[in-house]
Amino acid sequence: MSILVNYFIGTELNMKANNVIRRKVLLIFGVLFNLGALGYFKYYDFFIENINYIFKTNFNLLHIMLPLGISFFTFQQLSYVVDSYHRKNLNYDFLSYCLFVTFFPQLIAGPIVLPAEMLPQFESEKNKKVNWENMNRGLYMFSIGLAKKVIIADTIAHFANAGFDMMASLNFVEAWLTSVSYTLQLYFDFSGYCDMAMGIGMMFNIILPINFNSPYKSTNIQEFWRKWHITLGRFMTNYLYIPLGGNRKGELKTLRNLFIVFLASGIWHGAGWNFVIWGMLHGICILIHRIWKNTERKLPKLIGWFITINLVNIFWVFFRAENLQSAVKVLKGMVDISSLIYMMTHLEKIKEMTLDYRTFASGNMGTITNIIVLITSMLIAFFFKNSFENNKNIFSQYIEWKIAFLFSLSILLFNNISVFLYFNF
Template sequence: MKLWLIAMSAFFFVGYGAFSISVFLLSIVWNLSFSFEISSVGKNSAEGDKTVDLLKGIAIAGNIVLLAGFKYFGTGAMPVAISFYTFSQIMFIAELCVGISSDFDLLDYLCYILFFPKILQGPIADYKSITAGLESLSDKKLTLEDFAAGLMLFSLGLAKKVLLADVLGGAVDFGYGMVTTMTALDAILVAVSYSFQLYFDFSGYCDMAEGICRMIGVDLAHNFNAPYTAGNIAEFWDRWHISLTRFFTRYLYIPLGGSRQGSLRTYLNILIVFFISGLWHGNGWNFVIWGLMHGILMVIRRLFIDTFKHSNLAGDSTKMGNGGGYSNFGQVINTALTFIYVTAAWVFFRAPGVNEAITLLGKIVNIDAWRGLHISVKFAECFMMNEIWYMFKVTPIPSWNKSNYICMWIILVFSSFFIFSGKTARKLADKSAEIVLGKREVAGVKVWGLSVFYGIIFVWGVLSLGGVSSFLYVNF
């Protein structure tokens, strides 16, 4: 099984070209060399701790140099998935140095680092969870419910990417090409569309990866949990890209001192973490601003908690800026404000540069840009899906005034409902599999209806693969 997974994972990565393969192999050789040495020293030397720490430092430094070299000093294309497998390598080395040397095995390592569902965009899973899951395959009996739930989850993820993220992405690309001439409503919809695009693109990949793992009997760590329903910025980072938050908390925030060295040091540590997060995502000032926007709001929230010390807000958590819970009062307002702030920060994340981001946000607050209150027709037409429009052609809809806007509103309203309902794709897939396999009707939902729905989105997604764009986070 392990050899088969290694072979299939290697075959999966081969399609990304010789350049990406060469860099990946360099990373593997570097980390394997130190892994064997660390494992050997840890077992045989009475003075092993100091030597292991030295080897650990050199190994991790090499990973950081490789990543930073391509991100900030490379003149060509970025190697595919370098950020994700570099963080996985760092996590592996760190775990190897704290007690898993006796468990280190070459096949286990190759399975962990090559495992194809997570290699491109994560989640950044730890070594033990992946190897334990693979070890249990020989004793685990794959159930029909797991396979069905996995297939449904994969279908939902595929639909998120192909039918929503890519359509939204076309509108976003068009919008950023007309930043200087767009109206205020255009600017708002471009910003919101990118928030939706990024969510569906990244969570869609994670759903597909998790779905594949479910189908073969492996549990993959969750990476998203309805992040746009968060009521504050700390909760957002507990729900968005969960494995990255966990990585930075464990390997940067806590080593810096976390919240154990006083309030001022805690605030500084939070800002450092988000500054580094910005640099990890990209090498422009716009990424730094994006990271600091999140860090500053996290510090403000933590400062508020430290100042008022309400019983329902107080608490000392090892998580960045998370001082506990908050009152349920005003949950809708809190969620809306958090989403608005996160969306404004995403503008810097997406814009080609700082000036374009400021121009777009300026349109929203500029009174003159609100005159006329209209949405550009060309922008609205970017949302037009041929499959939907073909159905409209047999109706009077094409002759209606403003008919060009119908697809746009269908996609945006549906996206909003899916995102803000709080229902994750995993929960939907699990419930759907339970209903279908149980052959029962629940709250008016019939078995045949669910079966047809998943069949349609799966076939529709597969047929649309010819025009699919690359995943956004592959570039980070």
């Protein structure tokens, strides 16, 4: 139904509707239809829960199952409707449009693609023939993403899961291990999915947009958002920030528009107050950064990076926590200096103090192995080239060995069943 309604609206806007009022009616209907469907399936229960809490009512929750990929295909179809309204010549056949919405590599967790960059690729006759160079590049990109997910993300997940889900309280070391592990897990898990999506797309001669560009190397919060989930930022800029006025209506309204964008980004990620808080915190930091930048003062890059990565790490706690109580538990441990002082003055009791956490975090490979993977992941995220940069120069005599090595190592860890984190959103 979503595909049929949006294709009909887009076709009308692209071919037939010249009346200004009719075009606006079609646009408004398309926007309301898409946001209404997303709101009903994703936020209905959250809205009713809060109504019941505030007004002491007892409305029933529907416990609605989310349609597969609705957060992503809703945004993609919104872009189709809006771009058709702006006459961007998106007059493509129905089968190509169906493929644009349901293209399986990136359907469930992105990157978020735009019709103008995808529809021409689907209709190109050149792309319907096997290209062995793209096959090679795609397989290499896929193997990197698979290794990121299976070898790194799923291994360090044990530390994050232990702290967030299994411990009633955390000391200073446990809390920081928990938060840093999730910060790295999320990056390798999500960027791993996107690498795999780009790799599969490349095998079909379809080029998907880059979604990550070493975000944890950023020296300020604005740079972080230019490098993290790039296609979400692009969508929010084109279809929310600019329509609100962007930076064209004075500094105060620019700050307002920026805050709305990050609040909307938080809400889009999930139906919970923790996501609202996460979005608001990033919005506040973006405003502070913009005000600071307008003063033309600069921080040394190392200090800027240290502040940025710590803020991002702390904010991810709200993103990961099942509820606010869980977030407070981790944050409380992160500032519990007294437990750190006690551990430093009672070294003989460290094992005793961390026994439960080490038990929960050991996983199948043991705590020491997991710590080695955690340290390795930090080095990769902070100092190494990312997969997109590596893919530019893959043609060497060792490419087959690289693919074989990454695949083999990943397959050895296939006994662990896990899903991609962004399947939740």
